[in-house]
Amino acid sequence: xxxxxxxxxxxxxxxxxxxxxxxxxxxxxxxxxxxxxxxxxxxxxxxxxxxxxxxxxxxxxxxxxxxxxxxxxxxxxxx
Amino acid sequence: xxxxxxxxxxxxxxxxxxxxxxxxxxxxxxxxxxxxxxxxxxxxxxxxxxxxxxxxxxxxxxxxxxxxxxxxxxxxxxxxxxxxxxxxxxxxxxxxxxxxxxxxxxxxxxxxxxxxxxxxxxxxxxxxxxxxxxxxxxxxxxxxxxxxxxxxxxxxxxxxxxxxxxxxxxxxxxxxxxxxxxxxxxxxxxxxxxxxxxxxxxxxxxxxxxxxxx
Numbered sequence: 001x002x003x004x005x006x007x008x009x010x011x012x013x014x015x016x017x018x019x020x021x022x023x024x025x026x027x028x029x030x031x032x033x034x035x036x037x038x039x040x041x042x043x044x045x046x047x048x049x050x051x052x053x054x055x056x057x058x059x060x061x062x063x064x065x066x067x068x069x070x071x072x073x074x075x076x077x078x079x
Numbered sequence: 080x081x082x083x084x085x086x087x088x089x090x091x092x093x094x095x096x097x098x099x100x101x102x103x104x105x106x107x108x109x110x111x112x113x114x115x116x117x118x119x120x121x122x123x124x125x126x127x128x129x130x131x132x133x134x135x136x137x138x139x140x141x142x143x144x145x146x147x148x149x150x151x152x153x154x155x156x157x158x159x160x161x162x163x164x165x166x167x168x169x170x171x172x173x174x175x176x177x178x179x180x181x182x183x184x185x186x187x188x189x190x191x192x193x194x195x196x197x198x199x200x201x202x203x204x205x206x207x208x209x210x211x212x213x214x215x216x217x218x219x220x221x222x223x224x225x226x227x228x229x230x231x232x233x234x235x236x237x238x239x240x241x242x243x244x245x246x247x248x249x250x251x252x253x254x255x256x257x258x259x260x261x262x263x264x265x266x267x268x269x270x271x272x273x274x275x276x277x278x279x280x281x282x283x284x285x286x287x288x289x290x291x292x293x
Contacts, residue, residue: 007194007201007202007203007204008194008203008204008205009187009189009191009194009203009204010203012187012188012189012279013187013188013275015275015278015279016271016274016275016278017271017275020256020271022267022271038204038205039210040204040205040210040211041205041211043210043211043212043213044211046213046214047211047213047214047282047285047286048278048279048282050214050227050285051231051278051281051282051285052250052278054227054228054231054285055231055235055246055250055251055278055281056250056251056253057219057224057228058228058231058232058235058251059228060114060115060118061114061117061118062114063109063110063113063114063117064131067131067135068109068110068113070135071109071113071134071135071138072102072105072106072109074135074138074139074142075102075105075138075142076102078139078142078143079100079102
């Protein structure tokens with residue numbers, strides 16, 4: 001990583017590392033300082049968080065009852 | 080949450096019940112894990128039918144091996160390890176050179192044309208016309224919220240295989256980074272790259288959609 005201030009096009013590459021807490025302390029500080037001054041990147045981070053949250057809201061696939069019956073049948077065969 | 084975190088005691092109790100041939104224990108495990116297993120299997124094989132076969136084969140392998148389960152990893156991790164091995168063997172989209180190609184990609188996750196050029200006073204910063212706006216709040220059950228979820232799901236399916244599998248495991252199913260690395264036998268750094276590229280690609284689609292509709 002380069003030292004000094006962070007540009008927007010660098011920040012967008014580091015968002016997952018930032019959210020995972022895996023940035024080195026110096027890069028995390030540059031990231032945080034940039035956010036303080038840049039509404040665009042603050043909004044970008046918000047968009048990113050919403051995207052991650054949206055994945056978490058995708059409902060699970062329902063188990064097809066016929067498939068579930070096949071699985072239970074496999075269990076009875078095994079037992 | 081689809082995958083609840085089970086304590087070791089839950090695992091131990093369920094395994095003991097399975098060994099005793101207790102059908103309700105198997106039904107409980109099937110209902111808990113099968114939806115997530117289908118999602119993950121679907122990342123490797125080309126049809127839902129084959130994904131079901133992979134999941135069924137996995138359950139049978141689990142039952143056959145239940146006597147040797149020692150509880151060193153969680154039952155879920157063990158189950159998904161079996162699943163991924165079977166899915167990979169069945170998959171037509173077999174992945175190669177697991178770690179090598181990931182970091183070779185050099186393009187950015189945002190179109191470089193959205194940033195100011197090197198001749199600008201603020202090179203690398205958003206162009207005024209390209210500054211991101213916050214996504215709107217979408218209460219649960221709102222029309223827009225449901226549209227975004229449906230869109231995210233469609234776009235997730237379009238991602239390259241390994242991005243899709245990592246995003247599914249991390250963001251849809253709630254597995255943590257170390258678990259995903261172990262299951263997929265990839266490094267933490269590559270896991271993060273795949274996750275970041277997948278998330279970024281879908282973020283862009285959501286942004287385009289919201290720009291058009293709001």
